[in-house]
Amino acid sequence: MAETKWWQKSVVYQVYPRSYQDSNGDGVGDLPGLTSRLPYIKQLGADVIWLNPIYESPDQDNGYDISDYRKIQPVYGTMADFQTLLDRAHELGLKILMDLVVNHTSDQHRWFQESRKSKDNPYRDYYIWRDPKNGGEPNNWGSFFSGSAWSFDAQTKQYYLHLFASGQPDLNWENPAVRQSVWEVMRFWLDKGIDGFRMDVINLISKPQGLPDAPQADGAAFGSAGALVANGLRLQEFLQEMNDQVLSHYDIMTVGEMPGATPASAIKYAGLDAKKLNMVFQFEHVGLSANPDRRLGKWNDQPVKLLDLKKTLSHWQTDLDGKGWNSLYWNNHDQPRAVSRFATDDPKYRVRAAKMLATTLHMMQGTPYVYEGEELGMTNAHLTALSQYEDLESLNAYHEFVDKEGLVDGKTMLAYLANMSRDNARTPMQWDNSDNAGFTNGHPWYALNANYPEINVQSALTDPDSVFYYYQKLIALRHDFDVISLGSFQELDPHDDKAFAYFRQLQGQRLLVVSNFTKQNIRRDYNQQVAKKMLIGNYADSGQDSALFRPYESKVFLYE
Numbered sequence: 021m022a023e024t025k026w027w028q029k030s031v032v033y034q035v036y037p038r039s040y041q042d043s044n045g046d047g048v049g050d051l052p053g054l055t056s057r058l059p060y061i062k063q064l065g066a067d068v069i070w071l072n073p074i075y076e077s078p079d080q081d082n083g084y085d086i087s088d089y090r091k092i093q094p095v096y097g098t099m100a101d102f103q104t105l106l107d108r109a110h111e112l113g114l115k116i117l118m119d120l121v122v123n124h125t126s127d128q129h130r131w132f133q134e135s136r137k138s139k140d141n142p143y144r145d146y147y148i149w150r151d152p153k154n155g156g157e158p159n160n161w162g163s164f165f166s167g168s169a170w171s172f173d174a175q176t177k178q179y180y181l182h183l184f185a186s187g188q189p190d191l192n193w194e195n196p197a198v199r200q201s202v203w204e205v206m207r208f209w210l211d212k213g214i215d216g217f218r219m220d221v222i223n224l225i226s227k228p229q230g231l232p233d234a235p236q237a238d239g240a241a242f243g244s245a246g247a248l249v250a251n252g253l254r255l256q257e258f259l260q261e262m263n264d265q266v267l268s269h270y271d272i273m274t275v276g277e278m279p280g281a282t283p284a285s286a287i288k289y290a291g292l293d294a295k296k297l298n299m300v301f302q303f304e305h306v307g308l309s310a311n312p313d314r315r316l317g318k319w320n321d322q323p324v325k326l327l328d329l330k331k332t333l334s335h336w337q338t339d340l341d342g343k344g345w346n347s348l349y350w351n352n353h354d355q356p357r358a359v360s361r362f363a364t365d366d367p368k369y370r371v372r373a374a375k376m377l378a379t380t381l382h383m384m385q386g387t388p389y390v391y392e393g394e395e396l397g398m399t400n401a402h403l404t405a406l407s408q409y410e411d412l413e414s415l416n417a418y419h420e421f422v423d424k425e426g427l428v429d430g431k432t433m434l435a436y437l438a439n440m441s442r443d444n445a446r447t448p449m450q451w452d453n454s455d456n457a458g459f460t461n462g463h464p465w466y467a468l469n470a471n472y473p474e475i476n477v478q479s480a481l482t483d484p485d486s487v488f489y490y491y492q493k494l495i496a497l498r499h500d501f502d503v504i505s506l507g508s509f510q511e512l513d514p515h516d517d518k519a520f521a522y523f524r525q526l527q528g529q530r531l532l533v534v535s536n537f538t539k540q541n542i543r544r545d546y547n548q549q550v551a552k553k554m555l556i557g558n559y560a561d562s563g564q565d566s567a568l569f570r571p572y573e574s575k576v577f578l579y580e
């Protein structure tokens with residue numbers, strides 16, 4: 021293997037700034053608030069912070085609709101606050117990744133404001149405009165956020181493309197001027213000293229020639245453009261150009277969000293020798309539970325099956341070994357909370373289950389990402405009424421499938437939302453048991469999870485057995501043992517539907533990881549009696565009977 025890079029030994033902590041820490045009582049998290057919490061992130065042991073978008077935005081999609089890439093959203097603070105955050109982070113040895121959202125801008129961005137003025141405006145070709153077809157949309161593409169991916173603009177009588185909300189028009193990457201503008205934005209931030217980018221839906225930037233219709237499920241209102249648009253013909257070339265023009269001139273880390281990525285495409289766009297990105301976020305394991313009615317897309321109320329989960333995570337481990345690099349994550353700002361989704365948030369088991377999941381993921385090869393509050397075992401919000409939701413993806417889906425198309429009744433859709441909504445991840449961080457969990461002195465922009473009096477940082481820091489300290493140990497182990505960060509992976513018993521077991525190996529060193537995903541006691545014997553020692557386990561007396569795995573018990577053994 022080539023020389024190890026710093027990001028291969030790192031653990032990333034993701035901060036959703038809106039929901040992290042408010043400093044001025046306006047109910048919205050902000051940069052000075054985050055700066056005040058850097059020592060906490062340092063205490064956890066993370067190396068890198070990934071910040072969700074903090075740029076100027078009308079906030080239709082919580083900052084993923086950017087109106088000025090060079091300005092800080094006023095509610096988060098000023099550019100001086102950003103510089104303070106960056107300096108303070110660097111003093112503590114923490115790196116900062118910014119979110120780069122360049123598949124689309126906001127419709128309030130100056131480029132789009134110009135673009136929509138007239139067909140001959142110099143910025144017209146910054147976006148994707150088409151004439152109506154048979155008096156309607158240019159093709160059948162549906163938006164990821166429901167409805168058509170096209171909006172008609174009366175002024176010039178053409179449609180513009182938006183794969184997400186209508187306020188998020190897609191940039192036209194075929195236009196070299198667009199690419200130049202993006203490189204300039206990237207250099208603007210890199211020259212301030214940031215340490216890399218997480219790139220939003222970066223595999224959607226190259227649209228298929230001629231924009232053909234997409235496959236359409238029987239009875240669905242629109243075709244699903246995702247598979248058609250992902251990994252387009254010129255993606256390779258665009259990423260190569262980005263690397264030549266920008267990335268290769270800095271010592272940074274890059275992770276591309278790539279819906280629909282396969283190991284082959286991950287190696288193509290982020291292979292160890294590919295000279296493009298460093299790693300990708302793949303979506304396979306977060307897409308495992310699906311609705312049998314394909315028209316409903318991601319919305320379902322099904323648990324994930326362990327056999328599917330094992331198969332997915334394991335093949336990413338082996339397929340990328342020596343060729344690419346995995347990003348390891350259970351959840352983020354778009355996904356339900358890990359413990360609720362992949363194990364259980366039943367208070368009887370929650371702490372053990374959260375630690376078990378953490379062990380399973382953090383012992384794999386790749387760069388782990390911890391989403392804010394995951395280190396406390398924060399849970400889904402278990403919302404029951406539509407009025408409790410805020411996210412436009414969730415609200416649009418309800419209106420589309422219940423009110424407009426009548427595909428599903430309201431009660432069922434609410435169960436789907438409770439299981440899958442992005443809002444589960446967006447409730448404010450739970451710092452202590454005071455009003456609003458210490459997140460704000462004002463009125464929080466979004467209601468806290470009702471369980472904050474029990475689940476919060478203050479109580480985690482005073483309990484030596486907390487989920488927090490367990491994450492701290494896992495992170496420290498990764499820093500200490502090369503076999504954890506770099507070793508090869510071998511799954512054991514893929515057909516075992518109760519336990520997830522695997523070996524890791526690096527030269528003479530071998531690890532065995534076994535996690536019980538059930539509420540029952542089970543026995544699993546992989547000769548762990550002869551192990552040199554147990555590295556970590558989530559029960560205080562885990563060492564006594566090495567083959568016994570109690571509910572959600574997880575143990576890691578080191579052989580030499």
Ligand code: ISL
Nearest residue numbers: 081084121164184220221279318354442
């Ligand atoms: O949320 C999703 C998974 O259920 C996807 O539809 C999601 O929109 C997709 O993964 C892309 O996500 C990214 O781009 C979106 C933004 O809303 C998400 O927050 C962001 O992570 C558009 O910019």
